[in-house]
Amino acid sequence: MDLSSKDTPFQSARNASIPKIAIVGAGISGLSTAWYLQRLLPNASIHLFESGDQVGGVIQTVHTDPFLIEKGADNFATLMPDAIQMVDEMGLRDEFISPKPDHRLAQVVRDGKVVPIPNGFSLMQPTRISSIVKTRALSLQGKLRMAAEYFVKRRESTADESVESFAIRRLGRECFERLVEPIVGGIFTARSETLSMQAAMPQFVAMEREHGGLIRGAIAKQKNQEAAERSARQATGARYDQFLAPKQGMSWWLNAIRDRLTANVYLNQSITEIKQLEDQRWTLSTKMAPQSQTIPVEAFDSLILALPSHRSAALLQKPKPKLANLLERIPYASSAIAVLAVPRHEIRNEALCFGIVVPKIENRDVLAISLSSEKYDGRCPEDMVLLRVFMGGAVRPELMEKSDDQLLAIARKEVKELLGVSSLPRWQSLVRWNEAMPQYLVGHNALVTSIRDLLVDIPSLKLTGNAFDGVGIPQCVRGAKRIAEQVAKQFQSN
Numbered sequence: 001m002d003l004s005s006k007d008t009p010f011q012s013a014r015n016a017s018i019p020k021i022a023i024v025g026a027g028i029s030g031l032s033t034a035w036y037l038q039r040l041l042p043n044a045s046i047h048l049f050e051s052g053d054q055v056g057g058v059i060q061t062v063h064t065d066p067f068l069i070e071k072g073a074d075n076f077a078t079l080m081p082d083a084i085q086m087v088d089e090m091g092l093r094d095e096f097i098s099p100k101p102d103h104r105l106a107q108v109v110r111d112g113k114v115v116p117i118p119n120g121f122s123l124m125q126p127t128r129i130s131s132i133v134k135t136r137a138l139s140l141q142g143k144l145r146m147a148a149e150y151f152v153k154r155r156e157s158t159a160d161e162s163v164e165s166f167a168i169r170r171l172g173r174e175c176f177e178r179l180v181e182p183i184v185g186g187i188f189t190a191r192s193e194t195l196s197m198q199a200a201m202p203q204f205v206a207m208e209r210e211h212g213g214l215i216r217g218a219i220a221k222q223k224n225q226e227a228a229e230r231s232a233r234q235a236t237g238a239r240y241d242q243f244l245a246p247k248q249g250m251s252w253w254l255n256a257i258r259d260r261l262t263a264n265v266y267l268n269q270s271i272t273e274i275k276q277l278e279d280q281r282w283t284l285s286t287k288m289a290p291q292s293q294t295i296p297v298e299a300f301d302s303l304i305l306a307l308p309s310h311r312s313a314a315l316l317q318k319p320k321p322k323l324a325n326l327l328e329r330i331p332y333a334s335s336a337i338a339v340l341a342v343p344r345h346e347i348r349n350e351a352l353c354f355g356i357v358v359p360k361i362e363n364r365d366v367l368a369i370s371l372s373s374e375k376y377d378g379r380c381p382e383d384m385v386l387l388r389v390f391m392g393g394a395v396r397p398e399l400m401e402k403s404d405d406q407l408l409a410i411a412r413k414e415v416k417e418l419l420g421v422s423s424l425p426r427w428q429s430l431v432r433w434n435e436a437m438p439q440y441l442v443g444h445n446a447l448v449t450s451i452r453d454l455l456v457d458i459p460s461l462k463l464t465g466n467a468f469d470g471v472g473i474p475q476c477v478r479g480a481k482r483i484a485e486q487v488a489k490q491f492q493s494n
C-alpha cells in the first residue's frame with residue numbers, strides 16, 4: 001500500500017494547525033515517545049506503526065503455564081529515574097515488585113567453579129575493601145593490583161578508549177579478565193576490546209577525570225552519600241530498590257503503556273518506504289500483514305523513527321543516503337537464550353543466586369546464566385528454578401550458526417557442570433534475538449554527534465532508540481522523552 005501524496009490526496013495538517021506525527025516502531029522507545037508527545041501536545045494527531053503483532057519490541061513476556069518467561073529484558077534499573085518516573089506518571093507503581101531478598105548475589109565462574117562477585121564491586125568499581133580482601137574471584141596478586149588502582153595516575157588524553165584498555169590500565173589484567181570483562185560483556189553482549197568506554201560507561205571516565213580514579217571516586221561518593229540520600233528522599237518522597245519488574249511480566253507494562261495512549265497504534269504494519277515531500281513533510285508506505293487495520297493516508301508533519309539503527313538506515317537509504325550510511329556504522333549483535341526449568345533440589349546450594357557471569361578466559365560456551373525464579377516472585381513453581389542461559393553475542397557470534405537443539409544441548413551441559421543439575425529440564429525453549437543489541441564501538445559518541453549534525457538540517461525527522469545514548473530501558477525512555485520535547489517545541493513555537 002503506497003500512502004504517498006501521488007496516490008492518495010492528503011489534507012495539510014499544518015494548515016489545520018493540528019500537528020500530524022508518525023512514530024515508527026512500538027518498542028519501549030516508540031511507546032514512550034508517544035506517551036510524552038500526547039502529554040506535551042494533547043491536540044496532536046499521533047500515529048504509531050509497528051511491524052509486529054504486539055507492542056514491546058525486544059521486550060516480550062510469555063506465559064506458559066506454570067511459567068512466566070521473559071524473552072528479553074526482565075527488569076530495569078531505577079538509579080537513572082526515567083523509567084520509574086514514567087511508571088509513576090501512569091499510576092502503575094503498585095504493579096511493580098522488587099527483587100526477592102533470599103539470594104541477592106551475583107556470581108562469576110573461576111576455574112570451572114561458581115564464586116561470588118565481591119560485594120560492592122559495581123561494574124568495574126571496587127567500593128568495599130573488606131569484600132575484595134576475602135573474594136575467591138581473584139588471586140592475591142590480582143587483589144593487590146586492584147588495590148593499587150588508588151595510585152594509578154589519571155589519564156591525560158581525553159580520547160575515547162575501549163573498556164579493556166581502561167580496566168587493564170586502572171585495575172590490572174586479572175581484575176579485567178575475571179570481573180570486568182564478564183560483567184560488562186553480560187550487560188552489553190559486547191567485546192570489551194572494542195566497547196567504547198565513553199559511550200558505555202561514561203560515569204567511570206568522569207570519575208577518573210574528577211577524582212583521579214575509581215577507588216578515589218568511591219571514597220568521595222561515600223562521603224557524599226548520606227547527604228545525597230537524605231536529599232533524594234526529601235525530593236521524591238520515596239526510595240526504590242535498585243531494580244524493579246512488573247509483577248505480571250514486562251509485556252504487561254508495555255501493554256499498559258499502549259492502553260494509555262490516545263495515539264492510533266497500528267500493529268502488523270511494516271513501514272517499507274519513506275519519502276519526503278517538498279514542504280518537508282513525510283509520507284509512508286507500508287506492507288500490511290493480513291487482516292490488519294488500514295493506516296491513515298495523510299502526510300505527516302513530523303516523522304520519528306524509533307527503530308534499531310540498521311532498520312532506520314534501510315528506510316533512509318533513498319531519501320537521506322548520507323545519514324543512512326552513518327547509521328549503518330552502528331553494528332548490532334545477535335544472541336540466543338535457552339530457557340530451562342530445572343528441579344530445585346538438584347541445584348548446588350552455593351549456586352543459588354540472581355545470576356552468574358562467565359569470563360571469556362574460562363573458554364566456556366555460555367556468556368551468563370540468569371536465575372529468573374530467584375530474582376522475582378511468580379516466575380515458576382517453588383520446586384523448580386527457572387534459568388535463562390545466554391549464548392552468542394559479539395563475544396561468541398559463531399554460536400548463532402548452531403541449531404536450536406544444539407544450543408539447548410550446550411546450555412544443558414553448562415548447567416550440569418556449573419550448577420550440578422543432571423536430569424533433563426522439566427521444560428525448555430530457545431529464544432533467538434537477531435541483530436538486537438547495538439554495539440557501542442570506540443568512537444561511538446563521535447559517530448552519534450555526526451548523525452545528529454546531519455539531523456539539524458532535517459527538522460521534520462527525529463531518531464530515537466537504543467542505538468544512541470544507552471541500551472538500558474531507562475536510557476531508552478530518557479531518549480524518547482527528549483525527542484518528544486524537541487518535537488513538541490517545534491509545534492508549540494509555530
Ligand SMILES: Cc1cc2nc3c(=O)[nH]c(=O)nc-3n(C[C@H](O)[C@H](O)[C@H](O)COP(=O)(O)OP(=O)(O)OC[C@H]3O[C@@H](n4cnc5c(N)ncnc54)[C@H](O)[C@@H]3O)c2cc1C
Binds near residue numbers: 024271308466471
Ligand atoms: C535479550 C535482551 C535482554 C535485555 N535485558 C535488559 C534488562 O534486563 N534491562 C534493561 O534495561 N534493558 C535490557 N535490554 C535492553 C533493552 O531491552 C532494549 O535496549 C530496549 O528494549 C530497546 O527498545 P527500542 O524500543 O529502542 O527497540 P526495539 O525493542 O528493538 O523496538 C523496535 C520496534 O520497531 C519495530 N520495527 C522494526 N522495523 C520496523 C518497520 N520497518 N516498521 C514498523 N516497525 C518496525 C520492531 O518490530 C520493534 O517492535 C535487553 C535486551 C535484550 C536483547
